Amino acid sequence: MKFIKIATLSVLIISIYACDNVKTNKSKTEDTTTMEVKEENSSLQAVLDERKNNFNKKADDTTKKIYKEGFEAVENSGVLESAKKVGDLAPNFSLKNAIGEDVDLKSYLDKGPVVLTWYRGGWCPYCNITLHSLQEELPNFKAQGANLIALSPELPDESISTSEKHNLEFEVLSDVGNVVGKQYGVVYKLTDDVANIYNQKFDLNGHNGDASNELPIAATYIINTDGKIVYAFVDFDYRKRAEPSVITKFLEEMNK
Secondary structure, eight states: OOOOOOOOOSOOOOOOOOOOOOOOOOOOOOOOSSOOOOOOTTOOOHHHHHHHHHHHHHHHHOOOHEEEEEEEEEEEEHHHHOOTTSSSBOOOOOEOOOSSOEHHHHHHHTTTTEEEEEEOOOTOOOHHHHHHHHHHHHHHHHTTTOOEEESSSOOOHHHHHHHHHHHHHHHHEGGGGGHHHTTTTOOOOOOHHHEEEEHHHHHHHHTTTOOOOEEEOEEEEETTTTBBBEEEEEETTTTTOOOHHHHHHHHHHHHH
């Protein structure tokens, strides 16, 4: 087992192929709305950090305190421990895609490895930035024989909107009620204060079609054709995401 420490705002634990490690990072605070395009040659995380910094400059102290407490609640909820890890078998699932077709994981694994990622919804600017970055990296995933699948608890109509708005060329599946997310152990419940802000600002319950106030953490897996998880990135802070270029490098190593 290898653990590689990287000196950034948090400690990243990078899972190495065939080693039972999980990639995890940590930090604190939050968001607003709209889409941002990644600058050429800049990392996804650099763009996400810039958005976070801009938010922190503009947000009032009360909002920042509510979000800080929200992050702490997620970190202490046990969701990082419950999330699937490297070496675990990935639960199979079947969900509707953006055009109402049934898509199941096993069918995609018959074609090659799958990069499986969660996003909170089209209302989340950090998620939109991440989806755009994944779309840019998609040709490199495909060059390694891998397919990308993104899951969200949003209703199908909302998933269609997200897919069309960002011209996404990969599967965007609607996991209503976080049924699959719970099978993978990546779902948590918002604090009441954060849920109130999300519902007032983004109509979270309207997007998801329920009042559970549950969302998936930032989670990305690579699943090999045997259905085994060989790479895992999980983080309680949705402003931290798996770097698409790192995913590509991992896929390249798998193919050597």
